[in-house]
Amino acid sequence: MFEVPITLTNRKFAQRRKLKYQYINYISRRFDRISKKSTTTDSLPTPENSAAENNDEEEGQNSEVGAYRRSVLQQKKRRRERHWRSVVGEIYSTTESETDSQEEEAEEGGEHDTGIDKEDSDEERKFWKKYEKPEKSFEIWRTVSSQNKQPINKQKMTYHNFKKIEKIPLRKMEIPLLHCTKENKLYFQSISRGLEPLKTSTSEVRNYRTRHIVTLTDLLHLNVSRHNWSLAYKIFATLIRIPGVQIKSLWGIGVEILDNLSNSSSGLDFLQWMCQIYSSKSRFVQNINYRSIVPPFQTGSRTHTAKFAITYLWSSLINCQKSMEPSSNIIDKPFDTENDLLQELIDKISEWVLTPPFMEDAEVWFIYASCHLLKADTLSRQFVNDNKNNDLIGLDRDIKINQVIKHIHYVRTFLKICLDKGGFAVPSRLIENQLKSFESRLYGEAQDIQERDVANVYDSIDNSSVENSFGDVYETNAEFLDTQLMDLSPEDNGLDEMHYSDEDSSE
Incomplete structure (x- = not known):
């Protein structure tokens, strides 16, 4: 009933993935050739009525019409050539698809001769190589704001053209299907027609361990939905100890259980353990044929940070902010800049972004800037009640001022890096107003006293x-x-x- 946190890597499922990605690659290559595109795009074709239409799409209609006219002229030329060849009695291809297949084979032969696809022999790796991040494999519809609205990447296609594109890939798939089982043949026929198989990959598994994993997964989700946290914790602890279970698929529900369960370790400790075990700095060997899901999609990479790592950073930042609330009486107690939780979080993020392989995710840089923003807020808050406590005087006051200015400079620098990376919206005006308020705390009290003294001197003088x-x-x-x-x-x-x-x- 629920998604099972395992990846079946036997021969049957590996063959299914190979057939699926091989068919997708053939379809994409044929589509690019028909649409006269030299390079493949990073987004999938969007249906005609999938989202709100934009007037900017009219600009590209001229090029589409020109490409369509050229394709029609080529088809007429081929028909005329076949007709005259039949008149003179020459041997020719009886169907248009055979001519296209010959041209396709000639193009593939040229690619193999130049050595373009020698490195990408695996069809699955060849497919995922086009997408640098997981979200790039989905369609992005910016229709909420009129300013961010962009023309939809779509390609109009008639049913005749679709069948023409599909004919050659299906013919090429006949040879791989000869060596497949009957079950995999039915699976390929269903997905090629746009159908979804009712039987999942784990519904027919007869292995006892896998059946236990399926049963425990169903019980885990049912107890979480009923808020039975004690029993859910026992099931979760049993499930993650079974060999073959991927903890990276269960960390979300595990954090929810640990946060709602009393007298247990917090979910933040579990996320920290996940970041240490499944580090994004682990090397991904391209020569190994991974049968499971692509590793960067779960463990993270240089440009894609894993979701559990992002959740750990945000949870740690919120935890630090709660521990530094004004109710905790920060002004009266000595402020240790080396052993507090916020400084540990700053050191952790600096290890990710400043040591190779460098982290290039914009969201990580924004969290890095938010940490320094919270640090500047905490340090500048000490100047608010300085006249009451008289703790910051002389050299100590100058040192604290320099520290606040340093963290404000870090906030502006890291926000600029975040904006340069792109793909992340930042409330720049709100943050700039907060930084100005932090700067006013450093000298605002002295200016208020000076203005108050000036007003008292001239109260008795009538020179309006x-x-x-x-x-x-x-x-x-x-x-x-x-x-x-x-x-x-x-x-x-x-x-x-x-x-x-x-x-x-x-x-």
């Missing part, structure tokens, strides 16, 4: 309007007055005015 020599009247405030008189008493101000009046009379 001053008339200049040109007869213009200006409304003056305390902030526009001479700041040199700020520290002088009223008696000193009177003596100073008398001194200037004596100098004017002498002149």
Whole structure:
């Protein structure tokens, strides 16, 4: 009933995957040849009415019409050649598909002669080589915002053209199907016609261990849906100890059980253990024929971070933010910058992004910037109640100010790297406002005191309007007055005015 966390690698299922990817590669190659494309795209063809239409699609209609006209002219030319060959009695290909198959074989022979496909002999590896990340194998419809709307990558096709494209790949699949079992032949016929087999890969398994795994998986999901966390934890602990079970397929439900179960280790520790065991720095050997799912899709790679690693980083950041709330009285206790949880998280991420192989995922860089943002917030919060505690004075205050400025600089730098990587939206204006508020905490208290003193000095003086020599009247405030008189008493101000009046009379 539920997805089983195992990968069957016997001969039957390996043969099924080989037939499927071989057929897909033949179809893609034939489609690219018909549509006159030199390179394959990174997205799948989209149906005509799959999403909202955009007016930008009209720009590419001229090129599509030109390609269609060229294909029609070529078909007419081939019919004319076959007709005249039949008139003169020459031997010719009786069907158009045979001519196309000969041209296809000639092109494949040229590719093999040049050595293009020597390295990619595996059909499954050849298919996944086109997609750098898993999400690139799906269609992306940007129809929510009008600014981010892009023309849909689609190709209109008639049923006649589809059958024409499908005819040669089906003919090429006849030879591999001769060496397959009857069950695999039925499986291929069903998927080639767009049907989905009712029997899954584990429904007919007669192995006792596999049947136990299927039963435990069903019981695990049922107890989680009923919030029976104690029994679900026992099933989960039993399931991950069975050989052949992929923990990378069960980590999500395991974290949910550990977070809701009392008197047990937290899910954050389990995620940390997952990141240590299934590291993204492990080397992927291309020469090995992996029968299971492509390793980067589960363990992560240089450009694709595994989901459990991203979940671990976000959970750790939220945990650090909760431990540094104002209710924890951070101002009164000494702040240790080397042994706190946030510094450990910063060191962990810096190990991922600054040591080879370098992590190039934009989301990791955004989390890295968020850690420094939280660090700057925590350090700048110490200056809010500085006048009450009188803890930061002299050199210690200058050191703390430099630390806050350093983390603010890191936030701006890492956000720029995140935007350069692309593929991740960042609230730049909100973050910039927060950074400005952090900077105002460093000197905001002293400026408030200075302005308050200036206002008190001139409260007793009634000079709301001053008339200049040109007869213009200006409304003056305390902030526009001479700041040199700020520290002088009223008696000193009177003596100073008398001194200037004596100098004017002498002149």
